[in-house]
Amino acid sequence: DAGITQSPRHKVTETGTPVTLRCHQTENHRYMYWYRQDPGHGLRLIHYSYGVKDTDKGEVSDGYSVSRSKTEDFLLTLESATSSQTSVYFCAISDPFPRTGGRDTEAFFGQGTRLTVV
Amino acid sequence: RKEVEQDPGPFNVPEGATVAFNCTYSNSASQSFFWYRQDCRKEPKLLMSVYSSGNEDGRFTAQLNRASQYISLLIRDSKLSDSATYLCVVNVALSARQLTFGSGTQLTVLP
Numbered sequence: 001d002a003g004i005t006q007s008p009r010h011k012v013t014e015t016g017t018p019v020t021l022r023c024h025q026t027e028n029h030r031y032m033y034w035y036r037q038d039p040g041h042g043l044r045l046i047h048y049s050y051g052v053k054d055t056d057k058g059e060v061s062d063g064y065s066v067s068r069s070k071t072e073d074f075l076l077t078l079e080s081a082t083s084s085q086t087s088v089y090f091c092a093i094s095d096p097f098p099r100t101g102g103r104d105t106e107a108f109f110g111q112g113t114r115l116t117v118v
Numbered sequence: 119r120k121e122v123e124q125d126p127g128p129f130n131v132p133e134g135a136t137v138a139f140n141c142t143y144s145n146s147a148s149q150s151f152f153w154y155r156q157d158c159r160k161e162p163k164l165l166m167s168v169y170s171s172g173n174e175d176g177r178f179t180a181q182l183n184r185a186s187q188y189i190s191l192l193i194r195d196s197k198l199s200d201s202a203t204y205l206c207v208v209n210v211a212l213s214a215r216q217l218t219f220g221s222g223t224q225l226t227v228l229p
Contacts, residue, residue: 033217042205042221043162090161094217106152107217109161 003027006091006110013117019078021113023091025071031094032074033058033107034066036087043090049074081117089113121145124206124220132228135196139223141206142188150209151182153191155202156222162205165191196227 003026013019023032031050035043035058045058047066055066063085065077078085094107124141131137143151151168166173168180168189179192193200206220 035219040221043219045218092217106164106167109163111161112159 004091004093004108004110006089006113008113009111010114011116013081013115015082015117016080019081019115021076021078021089021091021115023074023076023110025074025093027093027095027108028071029093029095029108030071032068033092033094034064034074034076035090035092036060036085037090037112038087046076046089078115081115083117085115086117087115089115120221121218122206122208122220124204125223127223128226129223130226130228131196133196133198135227136192136194137196137225138193139191139204139206139225140188141190141220142186143206143208143218144187145208146187148187148208151180151189152207152209152217153178153180153189154205154207154219156205157202162219165204193225196225198227198229201225201227 005024007022033048034046036046037043044060046060046064047055047058049055049068052068052071055068067075090112091110092107122143125139129137153165154162155165156162166175166180168182170182172181177194181190203222203224205222208218
């Protein structure tokens with residue numbers, strides 16, 4: 001399995017509080033992603049990063065910010081949590097142009113963080 | 119219209135049956151196509167990539183039709199262990215590597 005871990009795995013927080021989720025990888029992959037998964041919606045991209053300090057918005061970025069100060073860490077922050085942000089959050093990594101050559105590599109996912117905002 | 123749309127499901131099939139899932143995508147510039155499998159409350163994992171010429175991996179066959187903008191997954195001789203949600207995944211922007219996921223199709227293989 002790819003070396004990708006998310007923390008925490010479960011969290012319950014109150015509306016209005018800030019929350020930070022961490023994604024850590026040991027694969028040295030350039031791309032990192034944050035998705036949320038909700039029933040009936042599949043996986044939706046929140047933010048992604050294509051390098052240290054290089055990030056961009058996905059389709060559901062409102063209310064979220066990210067930071068990537070090191071290759072291995074990608075942080076997702078909910079600045080002021082709302083009940084609509086109750087979800088399962090997945091981090092993923094990939095490297096579209098592997099240094100070893102060859103075709104696109106797959107995306108590997110972390111085990112997910114189950115966040116409940118009450 | 120969603121960028122990637124899948125059969126709504128759920129599919130409940132008996133063991134040994136053949137089942138097929140379809141997926142359509144809206145962006146004709148899409149470059150790469152995949153099927154992922156997700157078990158209940160677990161992370162998605164790559165099942166197989168989908169190539170223009172079609173590809174097979176054991177009981178699983180994936181096909182791509184660029185003209186009609188759809189991909190398919192065929193599972194032959196279904197096993198109980200095939201029960202999962204199958205996600206159609208399309209890369210719609212090669213340079214940005216944004217994988218776009220369908221909402222998934224749930225398969226239950228019944229004994």
